Amino acid sequence: MSVLGHDARDEPFQIRSKIAVVPQEGGTIGPLTPWDHIYLTLLARGMSRSNARERAEKTIGQLELKQYRNQPADSLSGGLRQRVRVAMAVATDAELIFLDEPTLGLDAVSRRRIWGVLNQIQKEGRSILLTTHYIDEAEILSNEVAVIDHGRKVLSGSPAELLRNVKERVRVDIVGSTFAPEELNSYGRVVRLAERFRVLTDEQRGRELADEAMKRGSDVSLARVSLEDMFVDLVGRDEE
Amino acid sequence: MSTTRQFRAAVIIGYMLSITWLRRNLMSLVWLFATPFSLLFIITVTTGGRSFVLGVIGSLLLVLSTVGTGIAGDATWYRLETKLQDFFVASPVSQIGYLLGIAFAGLFFASPALVVLLPLLVYVGFPILALPIALLSLAGVWLFSSAIGYLVSTFTSNLRNGWQSGLLLSVIVGILPPVFYPAEILPHNILLVTYAIPTTNAALLIRDAMGTAPTLPYWSPLTGWFLIAVSLAIALAVTSRVARWRQH
Numbered sequence: 001m002s003v004l005g006h007d008a009r010d011e012p013f014q015i016r017s018k019i020a021v022v023p024q025e026g027g028t029i030g031p032l033t034p035w036d037h038i039y040l041t042l043l044a045r046g047m048s049r050s051n052a053r054e055r056a057e058k059t060i061g062q063l064e065l066k067q068y069r070n071q072p073a074d075s076l077s078g079g080l081r082q083r084v085r086v087a088m089a090v091a092t093d094a095e096l097i098f099l100d101e102p103t104l105g106l107d108a109v110s111r112r113r114i115w116g117v118l119n120q121i122q123k124e125g126r127s128i129l130l131t132t133h134y135i136d137e138a139e140i141l142s143n144e145v146a147v148i149d150h151g152r153k154v155l156s157g158s159p160a161e162l163l164r165n166v167k168e169r170v171r172v173d174i175v176g177s178t179f180a181p182e183e184l185n186s187y188g189r190v191v192r193l194a195e196r197f198r199v200l201t202d203e204q205r206g207r208e209l210a211d212e213a214m215k216r217g218s219d220v221s222l223a224r225v226s227l228e229d230m231f232v233d234l235v236g237r238d239e240e
Numbered sequence: 241m242s243t244t245r246q247f248r249a250a251v252i253i254g255y256m257l258s259i260t261w262l263r264r265n266l267m268s269l270v271w272l273f274a275t276p277f278s279l280l281f282i283i284t285v286t287t288g289g290r291s292f293v294l295g296v297i298g299s300l301l302l303v304l305s306t307v308g309t310g311i312a313g314d315a316t317w318y319r320l321e322t323k324l325q326d327f328f329v330a331s332p333v334s335q336i337g338y339l340l341g342i343a344f345a346g347l348f349f350a351s352p353a354l355v356v357l358l359p360l361l362v363y364v365g366f367p368i369l370a371l372p373i374a375l376l377s378l379a380g381v382w383l384f385s386s387a388i389g390y391l392v393s394t395f396t397s398n399l400r401n402g403w404q405s406g407l408l409l410s411v412i413v414g415i416l417p418p419v420f421y422p423a424e425i426l427p428h429n430i431l432l433v434t435y436a437i438p439t440t441n442a443a444l445l446i447r448d449a450m451g452t453a454p455t456l457p458y459w460s461p462l463t464g465w466f467l468i469a470v471s472l473a474i475a476l477a478v479t480s481r482v483a484r485w486r487q488h
Contacts, residue, residue, distance in 0.1 A: 013332070017241070021330035026323025031264035032256070040256040044249045044341070045331045046241055072264060088327055098330065 004095055017046075020094035022086050024101045024131075028073035034060065034084045035069045041088045059091035062117045079110040086114055090121055097121065099130045103137060115141060135228035145227065149235045159227055166230045170206035172199045175219040184209075191232075200225060246337035253333070254344025257314075262349065272353050276302045283420060291421070293364045296357060297446050298420030301439045302410075303353045304378050307346030308385020309409035315342055315393035316402025335485035336476075343386035350382075361446075370449040377442035380468040384438045385413055387475040394483040412437075419443040424454040431456065438468045 042052035188201025213220035276299035441464040
């Protein structure tokens with residue numbers, strides 16, 4: 001197996017200097033500050049002081065950690081600590097960054113901040129291998145997606161390619177349905193999600209159903225099918 | 241990375257995990273002072289001061305072996321809880337660079353205790369000109385203990401076991417061998433077994449430099465240095481071959 005042009009078995013050191021990782025569910029180190037974590041990790045990787053300082057400053061700015069820069073990590077919230085851990089990897093000059101569930105347990109704002117930085121890394125021409133259970137995250141960030149089920153790759157391709165595996169084009173979510181089950185079934189495939197009914201169908205029937213639901217006073221939304229619908233369809237674990 | 245850069249990485253990791261920590265949390269020093277100085281106190285009081293010199297030698301060796309074997313717990317924490325090890329596995333830092341880094345952290349943590357104990361050693365009669373002998377033998381003990389502490393940590397599956405392993409190793413390396421008590425009181429066979437532990441040889445070498453080493457079967461200063469070198473080489477070789485350097 002080759003990674004970044006190097007044989008993984010024979011040239012591990014050449015590969016290691018070009019990669020970085022954010023492991024899943026780790027912590028920060030007690031009283032060390034975000035600055036200590038990021039700057040000293042860069043120095044240990046062999047960067048010069050000026051380069052490490054510059055990259056640490058830039059990443060702290062990108063991840064909006066400036067006001068926490070000199071606070072002990074053990075006084076920060078879980079979301080801020082996770083941002084520090086992400087910063088330790090993205091601040092490096094690694095060509096390939098492995099991110100294992102980088103936004104696990106984060107609020108929506110923190111997730112989007114991290115997405116913004118990952119997007120920036122992509123623009124710099126660096127590669128990211130992201131492992132996530134959040135399908136929307138994979139859909140938004142990825143050029144290539146591989147679906148793993150029970151440790152085996154079951155499908156891969158671009159998000160657009162993967163969506164072609166779903167027969168239906170749109171989904172209509174109806175909350176507090178005033179429709180009889182048979183009536184909904186006549187519009188398309190129905191999936192029950194707690195108090196919500198999701199109908200997967202084609203565009204025209206989707207619009208018809210949405211119009212009808214609005215007439216009947218139901219809360220309704222119409223959207224194109226997502227990778228999450230594809231994933232649930234593929235691995236068959238929905239609450240149908 | 242070249243050897244020089246690995247060494248630089250080790251010093252930075254050591255600084256990161258000790259000095260930056262100590263600057264904000266002096267409480268961390270307590271455990272390093274507590275056991276050696278408690279033993280020194282008990283030994284001095286119970287022997288009416290007659291074993292004070294042995295107590296100082298033992299405390300010095302216990303401090304350095306404890307920061308080394310304590311890596312069994314610390315490195316387990318870095319691997320399993322903070323996942324710091326994962327960051328360095330996916331970096332140009334080698335396993336030996338990382339091990340040396342954690343060992344430096346222990347040494348930096350130990351430095352306040354050493355600042356007290358080394359002058360005390362000179363005060364009780366250790367010749368200043370022979371200090372390199374003491375420092376070299378202490379360095380051997382520190383590196384040996386660090387290597388086995390790290391080796392154990394890589395096979396430890398939970399944090400509590402890591403701390404317990406470190407404690408057990410500390411007793412085996414720093415308490416049971418004849419460092420706080422005279423080697424000459426040990427039965428012949430047991431004495432020969434303790435020669436395999438570097439702390440025994442370091443204690444005897446320090447006593448030899450002070451002119452108080454006893455005549456022991458199969459032991460001379462040359463044998464002592466040889467045994468420290470061999471045990472250190474074996475510990476480092478086994479660690480670099482057997483310890484697991486991978487993402488958890």
